[in-house]
Amino acid sequence: MPAAALAVDLHRGGTLHLTASSGVDTLDPQISYNSQSTELFAAVYDGLATFPKAAGADNAVADLAEALPVPTDAGRTYRFILRPGIRFSNGQSLTVDDVAASLRRIFKAGSPTAGSFYGNIVGAQACLRSPADCTLAGGVVTDPAIRGITIRLVHADPEFLDKLAWTHASILPASAPPHDAGDTPLPGTGAYRIVSYDPHHGMLLDRNPYFHEWDAVAQPDGHVDRIRLDYGLDEEAEITAIENGQFDWMYENKPLDRLGEIAGRYTAQVHVFDLPSLYYLAMNTRQPPFDRLAARQAVNLAVDRRAAVLFMGGPGAMLPACTMLPRGITGHVPDCPSLGAGSPDRLRPDPVRARALVAASGTRGMRVILVVNASRNEDALGENLRETLSRIGWDAEVRSITPAVQFNYIQNSANKVQISLTGWDADYPGPADFLQVLFDCRNIHPGSNSSINISAFCDPAVQAMFDRANATPDTVSRAALWSAIDRRVMEQSPVAPLVQRRYVDFVSRRLGHYVNAGIYHMLFSQVWVQ
Template sequence: MGRRPGSRQGCAARTWLHRAGADGQRRQRPVRGCPRQQLAVGGQHARFDRVPHRSTLQPRRLDDPGRRWTDVASRRPRGRLGRGRVRRHAGSNPPTDEPRRPDHPPQPAPWRGGSRRGDLARRRRCVADQPSRWDASSRNERLARGVPDLALDLPSPTDGGRTYTFRLRRGIRYSNGALVRPEDIRRALERTLIMFRDTYYYGAIVGASACVSRPRRCDLSRSVVADDRNWTLTFHLRRADPDFLYTLALPTAYAVPAATPARDAGSHPLPATGPYEFASYKPGRVVKLIRNPRFRVWSADARPDGYPDEILWKLGLTPAAQVHAVETGRADVAFDGVPPSRLTEVETQHASQVRDNTQAGTTFLFLNTRVPPFDDVRVRRAVSYAVDRGAIVRALGGPDRAQATCQILPPNFRGYRPYCPFTLERTAAGIWQAPALSQARRLIAASGTRGARVTVWIPPNHRPEGAIAVVLLKQLGYRVRAKRVGDYYAKIGDSRLRIQAGVNTWFPDYPAPAAFLNAMFSCGAFRPGTGSNLNASEFCDPRIDRAIARARTLEVSDPALASSLWSTIDRELVDQVPVVPLVNPKHVDFLSPRVGNYQYGPQWPNLLLDQLWVR
C-alpha cells in the first residue's frame, strides 16, 4: 500500500497525551487545528498524532478511505504517523544499535525459533541504511527484490564473482550532520565481525577471518576499499559468494561513522540516516524515535519517508495486555499479535481490525540423521507419514495461527511448489490431507527400530508441538522422553550432545531460498563440535550440495531457472526428511479502527510501522 495524499503545511500537529486518572478515565489534550491522528505500536502499545503529507508515491489504498484509524500495542516501540506521536508498547529488549551473537537469537515472539536474526533490525530499521535493501513495496517473499539504498545501483560482480564495486550516493548525512562516507560501511562490517566473533555473513571478504581471530587488529581497508574521490566502495572476496548482495541488505551492514568504537553503544544510540533518529532510551521503560531533520528521500523503493513524527515504545506488555490496550483505545497496533486465548473474541468483535499473514517461516521436528533411530531414512519417513499436522494447527490456535505443510520452503516464497508425499491420500494439489499411520508402522517394522529410546528436546515456545511429537513417537512404538530445556537454542547447535530430535522454527535472514536450504541443510552448515551448528539434523548429501551451489550461482544470471532448481531441491529434502515440516506460522495483527496504510513486507520485522497512518 502506498502513502496517503495530503499536505504537510498549514497545520501544526500536537501529541495527544493519554493518562489514566483515579477514576480510570483517560485524560486527553486535544490537537488544535488538525484532525486527531495517533498510532500506537510496539511490544505493548502506542499512540500518535499526525498530519497527512504529500509523498513521492501514488496512494494505493487497500482499506476503506472512510475508516477511522487508531493505536498499536506490541512488545516493540510505538510510532507516530505523519505530524504527531505514535506511542507503542514493547518488551524488555533494549533499542540496541549493536549486532547480536548469531548463536544467541532473541525470542520476541513464540515463533522466533532458530533464526540468527538480531534484535537491532526491528528498531534500527527506521533509522539506519545499508548499501542495498529489500524493496519496501514488495508484499510477499516470492516477489521480493533487492534495490539499491545507499548505493546508486546494484553492481554485477567481476573477477569471477570475487569483486563488487558500489557507486554510493553523495550528500547523505547522519542526523548529527556528518556526511555518510564510503568507509562508514566498511566500519559497520568490521564492528559486526568483531562483536559477533563469527564469519557467518561476511566470511567471504578477504581478512574477515583475521578480524574474528584477532579483533584488536581488525582492518578491512585492503579488502573493502573506500574511494572518497569517486565515492565508491569496492569489496574483494576470497571466493565467490552468490549471497553477498543479500547479506549487505541486512542490519549488520548499517552504515556507522568510521570512528565508531567496536563496543555496545548502550543507551547512547548512534546517529541515524533514515527518517527517524533515537531521541531517548530509558532501559526497560521507554524508547523514543523522532524525525531525523536531515533525512531526505533518495529512493522511494528502498527508503520511503515515514508517516509518524514520533515513535514511542513503552516496554513491557504481554500480548494479551497489548490486545487490551488496542481494545480500550490506548494503542493502535498489537504488534506481537493476538494470543490464541483471545483470537476468537477479537475476530468476532473486531473483525475489520484484524490482519493475518502467513509468515516466511517453517516449524519442524528435526531428526538427527547421524544418531539412531533417525539415521535410518525409513524411520524419518515414518514420522512424517504419522504426524497429525491438523492437530498441531488446532493446538496452536487454529487455521488463523498456522497452516499445515509438508515442505521446508513456505508459501509465497520463491521456489515453492506444493508437494506432500507424506499424507493419507496424495493429490495433484500437493496438500496434506491426514496422517497415514499404516504406512508409518510398516516402515518402522521394516527398520527394526521399534522399542528404541528417543529423547525429544522441547523449548518453552514450542511446547504444544513438542507434546504432540512425544505422543506420536510413542504410538510408533518408541520409548520416548520429553526434555524441556530453557536454554534450548544455545544447546541444539552443539553436535557433541547428540540430540536425537527437537522442535524448531526457522525464519530466514533474507527472502531467498538459500536462506532456508543452504543455511540449514548444506554440508557446510554442519559445524561439528563448535556449539554454533545450524544444521541440527547433521544432514549432508553431496549431490544436494552440488544442486544448491548451482542454484545459488544461477540467482544472478537466470533467476527463473534458479527458482525451478530450488523447487527440486526442496522436494528432494522433503523426501530425505532431515526435518519433518509441520506448519507455517501465521501472524495476526490487531489494529485500532483508526490505523490505515497497513503494509506487511517481505523481511522481518514484517509490519512496516513507519508507513502506518491514522486519522
C-alpha cells in the same frame, strides 16, 4: 502547502505503544536473528541495499548506495557509490571506511550468516578461519575520493544484492566493537535510534536527530516521535490490552481461541497476509535417535500437519507444509518427498510406517525431549507432538522455554537438544535463504548460540548443489536446481516442516496508515497514532 503534505503533517508526533512477551536476542543488528528485531531495526539501520519500506515490493533497492550496480566481471564485481551527507545517530559522518569495517565486522563478530551469505566475498574464507585477523583483502576495496566501494566475489551469486539488503549487512561506525554488542545499542543511520533497553522490561526508540530522508522507499521519515516496546504480557493479555487501547500492536502470534473474537468484533483492526515463513521440527543429526535416517523419516511420516494448522491458528492463519521452500518462493513444488512413494494423501499421517522405521532404527523406547517456545499455541502443539512421538515408540516429553532464550538455546550444541519446534521467516524472498542458510555445512558452529544450521546437517551432495545453483545465471535452470535441493534435503529429513504462516496482525483502533512491507511486516515508522 499542498493538501497531501498538510495531511502528513497532521499525523506527525505521538508515541507508538508496542508489546511483546520478552526481549530480543541481542541489539546487535549484525548478530540478531529474531523477527522482532528485524521489524524494529528496519527503522534504525541501513545497508548499501535494503528491501523496500513500502507495500507490494520485494526486490532489493539502493539504500546507503546511490544506486544498485550491474555486476561486471561475469557477475563477480559490484561497484557502489556511497550517498553523501549521511550521518549516524551519534552525529558521525558516514564514510567508505565505515562500510569496509562493517563488512569485516560480519566475520569478526561472528554473524550467523557470515559463511552462507558473505562467504563468497574474496578473502572471506580466511576470515571464517581466523575472524580476529579478517581483512577481506582483495574482496572489499574503497576509494574515498569518489565515495566508492568495490566488492569482489569468488564466483557469481544472483542473490548477492538481496544478501546485502539483509540486516546482517547493516553499516555501523568503524569504531563498533568486534564482538556482539549485546544489550548496548549501536549507532545507526535510520529515522530512529534506540535510546534505552532493558531485556526484562522494554525498549524505547526516538527520532535520530541527524536523519534526513534520502529515499522514501529505502528509509522513509517516520510519523511517530517515539516507539515504546513493553515486555511481560502473555498473548491473552496482549490481545485484551489492544482491545482496550492500552497498546497499538503485539509481537506474538494471536491465540487460536481469540481469532474469532478479533475477526468478528474488530474487523477493521485485523490485517492478514501470506508470509514466506515456516514452523518446523529441527532434528539434531548428531544426537540419538536422530543421528539415524530412519528415525528422522519416522517423524516426517508421523506428524499430523493438519492438526498443526489448527494448533497454530487455524486455516485462516496457517497452511500445511511438507517441504522447506514455502509457497511463493522460487523452486517451491507442492510435493512431499520426505513421505516417499505410496502416499495417496500427502498430508495424512502414517503411524504404521513410522513405528516400523523407529523399530528399524534400533531406538525404540529411547527418551526424546522436544524443546518448544513457551507460548499458548506452541505449548499446545508441543503436547500434540509429544503424543505423536510417544505413539511411534519413544519415551517423549516436552520442555518449554521462554522465547527470549529458546532460539539461542536450540542452536547451541552444548545443550544437546535432540529435537525442537522452531520457525523461520525469510531474510529475503529467495530459496537460498531457506535451504542454504539452514542446511549449509558452514553454518554449523559447535558451542555457539549462532549456529543457524540447528540440525547440524552436512551433506556433501547438497553442498555441491548449493554451489551449482549459486553459479547458474539462468533463472529457470536455477529454480529447477533449488527444487532438486529441497527434494534432496527432505529425503534426508533433518527437519519435519509443519506449517507455512499467514500472518495475522491486530492493531489498536487509533492506529492509522497500516503498511505491511514483506519481511519487515508492519512498518513502525509509517503508521500514525494521532
